[in-house]
C-alpha cells in the first residue's frame with residue numbers, strides 16, 4: 267500500500283512541470299482520444315509517459331490495462347525506462363512493445379485457431395536469411411525474367427505490401443500487378459516453409475481485428491487505452507488498427523508524433539496519416555510549441571532547414587551555436603578532425619562536459635565503421651548504434667544489457683529494477699512446461715549470479731561467459747520460434763571475445779544511452795528521440811544527403827532526416843563536409859557539400 271502511495275507521488279510530482287505549459291496540461295487532463303502533434307524537444311515523450319501514469323493510477327484498474335505501441339525495441343525500452351521512473355512497471359496488464367509484438371502476442375497467438383487464416387499452426391518467425399532467399403526465389407519466378415534483383419526492388423516490395431493492405435481492393439490488383447503477384451508468391455512460399463515474417467504479423471493482426479468484432483471487443487476489454495509513440499513512423503497497417511479500435515470502436519487513444527520527423531518512407535510510413543487521424547471529430551488535437559531541448563539559434567536554424575514556417579520557440583536561455591567545418595580531404599579526414607579537434611575542444615571548453623554529452627551522427631553504417639576506427643585509435647570509449655554495430659537488439663540482447671546495467675550500478679539506483687529483469691526472465695519460459703518451483707529456483711540462480719557480479723569493472727567477455735554457463739545457455743531453446751534472436755546473442759558473445767567489444771567492461775554494454783564516459787555514435791535514423799548537449803554531423807556531401815537524381819519525396823525525406831539530426835542538439839551543432847566523397851563502388855563523386863548545409867549556412871550567416 268505504501269509503495270502505491272509513493273508511486274502516485276512520483277507522477278504527480280513530475281506533473282508539476284506541466285503547470286507552465288497549457289498545451290501539455292490539456293493532454294494531461296484529457297478524457298478521450300487525444301493526438302499530440304508537436305515538434306522536436308517539445309515534451310511529447312514526457313507528456314505521453316505522464317498521461318499514461320495518470321491513466322493507470324486514476325482511470326483503469328487491473329485486470330484491465332494499457333497497450334503502448336512503439337516503432338522498435340529500443341523505443342520500447344526507452345519508454346519503459348521513463349515509465350519506471352514514474353513508478354510504472356511493465357506487467358501482464360501493461361504492454362509496452364512494438365506493433366509486431368502486440369499483433370503476435372495479443373491477436374495472432376491467442377485467437378488464430380478460432381478464425382480463418384492460412385498462418386502455420388505453430389508460429390515460426392523466418393530468419394533474415396530465409397526472408398532474403400524467399401524474396402529472391404519468388405522474384406525470379408515473377409519479375410526476374412526481365413529484370414535483375416536490386417535493393418530498390420526490395421524497397422518497392424515492402425512499400426507496396428505495407429501500403430495496399432486490402433487484398434480484395436482494386437488498388438492492390440492494379441497499382442503494380444507484378445509486385446502484387448510477387449508478394450503473393452512470397453507469402454505462399456513462406457507458408458509452405460511453415461514461416462511468417464514481421465509484416466505477416468501486422469497484416470494478419472489487422473485482418474483478424476478488422477474482420478472479427480469479437481476480437482475488437484476482447485482487445486478493448488483488455489486494453490481500454492492504447493498509446494502510440496512516434497506515430498508518424500508506424501505506417502498504414504498500424505493506422506488502420508488504430509482506426510478500427512479507437513475511431514470505429516471505443517478504445518481510448520493517446521498518440522504522439524511529429525510528421526516533420528517522418529524518416530521511414532522506405533518502409534511504407536506515411537506522415538499524412540497522423541495529420542488525418544488528428545482531424546477526426548472524436549479526437550482532441552493538441553499542438554505543443556515550446557522546445558525545451560534546444561537553444562534559440564538551434565530552433566531557428568532547424569526550422570529554416572525545413573524550408574517551411576513553424577511556430578516553435580525555444581524555452582531555454584542562451585543562444586546556442588551552429589558551426590560549419592569545411593574539411594578539404596574527405597570523410598576520412600573529417601573523422602580525424604572530429605577526434606583530434608572537435609571533441610577535445612568540446613571537452614576543454616567546459617570542465618563539466620563529458621564524452622556522454624556528445625552525439626556523433628552520420629548517414630550509414632560505413633560511416634560508423636570509419637568513425638569507430640578513429641575513436642578507438644584515440645582510446646575513447648563509445649556506444650555505437652547502426653547496422654554494423656556488433657549485434658542487434660532483440661528481447662534477449664536487450665535483457666542481457668539490462669542485466670549488465672543492474673550489475674554495474676543499476677542495483678543501487680533501482681534502474682533497472684530487479685523485478686523488471688525477473689519479470690522478463692519469467693516471460694522467456696511462458697511457452698515451456700516448467701513448474702512453478704523450478705522457475706522460482708532459476709530466478710533465484712539469476713539473482714545470485716547478478717548479486718555476485720555487482721562490479722562495474724568486470725570484463726564483458728568474462729561476465730558473458732559466466733552468465734552464459736549459469737543462466738543464458740538454457741534459455742536459448744525457448745527461442746526456436748525466432749532463430750535470429752539466438753544469432754544476435756551469438757554475435758554479442760563473439761564480439762566480446764574477439765571483436766569490437768573486446769576490451770569492454772560490463773558498464774560499456776550496460777548503458778546504451780546516457781553513459782557519461784562513452785561517446786555516442788549513431789546513424790541519423792537511430793538518433794531519433796535522443797538528445798545531446800553537442801551534436802556533430804559528418805559526411806554531409808551532396809549525393810549522400812540528399813541522394814542525386816531521386817524523386818522529390820525522397821529529397822524531402824532526406825531533408826527531414828537532416829532536421830532530425832539538427833534537433834537532437836541542446837547547445838551546439840558541428841556540421842562537417844568536404845564537397846566530395848567516394849561512393850559505395852569506390853568512385854570519386856564531387857558535387858559539393860550537401861545543399862542542406864549550404865542553405866543552412868546562408869541562413870545562419872544572414873540571420874543569427
Ligand SMILES: Nc1ncnc2c1ncn2[C@@H]1O[C@H](COP(=O)(O)OP(=O)(O)OP(=O)(O)O)[C@@H](O)[C@H]1O
Pocket residue numbers: 283284287290304305306307308309310311312313524558559794795796833
Ligand atoms: N513542461 C516541461 N518543463 C520542463 N522540461 C520539459 C517539459 N516537457 C519536456 N521537458 C524536457 O524537454 C526535453 C525534451 O522532451 P521530450 O524528449 O519529451 O521531447 P520530444 O517531444 O519527445 O522530443 P523528440 O520528438 O525530439 O524526441 C526533455 O529533457 C524533457 O525532460
